[in-house]
Amino acid sequence: MTEPLLSVHDLSMVYLRRAGLFGRRAQPIRALNGVNFTVGAGETLGIVGESGCGKSTLARCLLRLLRPSGGGIQFDGEDLLALKNEDMRMMRQRMQMVLQNPFSSLNPRLNGFELVAEPLRTHTMMSRKEMVDRVVTLLAEVGLSAEFMSRHPHQLSGGQAQRIALARALALNPDFIVLDEPTSALDVSVQAQIINLLLGLQRQRGLTYLFITHDLSVVQHISDRIAVMYLGKIVEETSSEAIFANPQHPYTQALLSSTPVPDPAAKRQRIILPGSVPSATNPPAGCAFHTRCPQVMDICRMRYPASRLVARNHRVSCHLYEESA
């Protein structure tokens, strides 16, 4: 593989949540706890995890909408965390974001033209005429006709609104797009349309995606590689095929087995995990998954397992694989 477009090392993010009567007691929340990964140009990395695993915090840190509390982010050789505010603002032309619910991520008072033209207005000196031309082209690229320029978000279906959000993200020809659950709020038939659109745009424009979701079947369809997160850490990372064919981490296995499959004939061994994800204010010692793990051992409660390569391009953090390595 060539030089990665994005590389993240030891990224951590600690929030302080004020608690107590007068907000004097500040509880630290470890949303990200040493996250490492790289994304090559033109590649799609899927990030999978349940609520509270830190995947949305990760997205916001990558785009520096939040300031990480530690670690580093390199984008095309630039240290993002060292950039001045104005330089970071310019850098946003190259990295864009699409959020889960288009109806909340699009300002309800703006129409289609204003929404899609906003990045152009922000970063270019285009005349109104040029902007209209560009917006029409962008709308066509996401499969919408020019008449959508005068529509407001409430006049759109979920799929149409998400297309507007995509056109907006594409306006400045970015290299990299963070997709934060872009299809989770959509119906199945619309989800398929948006996935196809994302795949097509990637082929035509050579885009690099970071695709964040809780839905394993969606993420395997679009990603080259998948990283599974649990409580602020990546517990397993490998190719999209290997995650399904050969999941190693007990959490990944449980996640796979919990995902409903639309086939009543599939007789599967269900792994039903007990309890729920522990609070990030007070994460368990050792491996954070040990409180729910069906294969927990003594060492899991004491020490966090190092990340091991169990096969080519297959990293796992689990004590089950410590000895074999």
Add this chain to the structure above:
Amino acid sequence: MTILAIENLHVEFSTPFGAVYAIRGIDFTLAKGDILGLVGETGCGKSVTGRSIMRLLDDNARITGGRIVFEDVDLLRLTDADMHDIRGNRIAMIFQDPATALNPLFTIGEQIMDVLRAHQSNGHGGLKVRAMRLLADVGLPDPAQMMNVYPHQLSGGQQQRAMIALSLAADPDVIIADEPTTALDVTIQAQILDLLRKLQRERAISVLLITHDLGIVAETCQQVVVLYAGRVVEKGAVEAIFASPQHPYTRGLLAALPRPGSRGSDLQVIAGTVPSGLERIAGCAFAPRCDYVMDICRRQQPALSFINSAHVSACYLHEMPKDD
């Protein structure tokens, strides 16, 4: 044996833009002890159906036709007082967001004991013992302690379990579960679905499971009803419908799902969009999006016809002579 039958149900909403036809004639039956999945996309009328059964529709909604028969009684003809006795007592409902359905001011124990007291359902032991047994039944850890906690002290999954315990308190015959796991994580969803299956097995409760997720239907239900634009397009046994879906809409939905091994390839899509509830639809509601559309589809609404004894579908394709 049928416990709940929906017959030719019609529901309308009045809005600033005119009448919205939310349900345009729905028929299905829930058999005793079954889990029936009511599945469809946004706006198909699945939640409105659930609320119609409970008679919990918003003020601007009107049931304009049909019957809802529960044990030989048409619920739509009951007085409000009689309906109140049915609601919660015989038919209970659990919602997508348990946090809004539980009273934040009372402990879980108090809420369950209230219901037990009000419904005077038969059981052994005192109220407290029975309440704790219910909490244990739904898999909440440490029932004695759970009695004394308030809803906000529970996680999302635990709240949904508490909600289910509450709905079981009156020992209902039917539970209507409206997207009960949509707000939950996958691993928690698996727990709740497992619990529903267990309740069905052990208490012979009938469940109407309203969901948008075909995977959940396949794993949890015996029967399935597929809705499109306020009408039933296909219904029958889960195995039959998933193995050989007949209606082009059902086929399209199943084909649109990403599955392992399909990576990077384009998914099959259903072109176009769902018709607006404001439209009156003469023919088949799916006709404008259907690949197999014929002239008659636009003029006349297809009736549900038998594919086999366990499977019906509303499509003119089945009435065509098969060439083989």
Add this chain to the structure above:
Amino acid sequence: MKLEVGSTLWFLLRDRAAVLSAVFLVLVALSAVFAPLLSPYAAQGMGEPDLRSKFVAPGIEHPFGTDGLGRDQVARLMFGARRSLSMGLLVVLAAIAIGTPLGLIAGYLGGWVDEALMRVTDVFLAFPPLLLAIAIAAALGASYVNAVAAIAVTWWPWYARLARAQTLSVRERAYIEAARGIGVRHRVIMRRHVLPNILTPIVVQGTLDVGTAILVAAGLSFIGLGTQAPYADWGVMISDGRLYFLSGRWWLSTFPGLAIFLTAMAFNFLGDGVRVAADPRLRRTL
């Protein structure tokens, strides 16, 4: 947003009290604007005396009677409406114009800016508003403009607080984050994304407040700090007539009093109607 305006109107038209109030206010406003054309005593409305017809009781010629300088009270009321209504409106508009941007900036930026601004509003809100307005009006000198300014100065902190509270909630919306992700400057985010989305409750509050503002303005005029002779507003008219009330010339204070009462009430009903109609959660009560 088009839908919002359209459906708000749809629901508003179902509120009988609000519709009646709106009709009443439009009539009052029209009679004020076209007073010179509508009244045969326009000159008297502007203050010209007619000493031949002093203290005429209400009758066919003068439905609301005449005052001690023989001026037709209907004409006085219509011309007085110009001042009373405009004072109420100007006070609210000025208060919104000052309070909204300050509250928006404080809420959006947070930190010490927010802290400083909120302490300033605390100082203003610590005084009884009418007393403060009287003090300021007295210090500035008695006149129509100064009375408006004095009341607006006591009023803007309410709008600053409202705008701040609304901004705090709008600031957390996903579209604000999306705009930041694009690299839109804070200035532009505040103007294009925050401002239009906090206006609805401010407009509702403004409608409710016009009635109260008319009342307070009339109060200042009543004690001589507002409109000056020969012109009159409703407050001045009540003040002029109060000496004669017990001697049987009841009409002098009664009709302007009724005008203030009805107008203030109409603004309240209308504001309440708009508040309910603009809020989907409250619409069910209609």
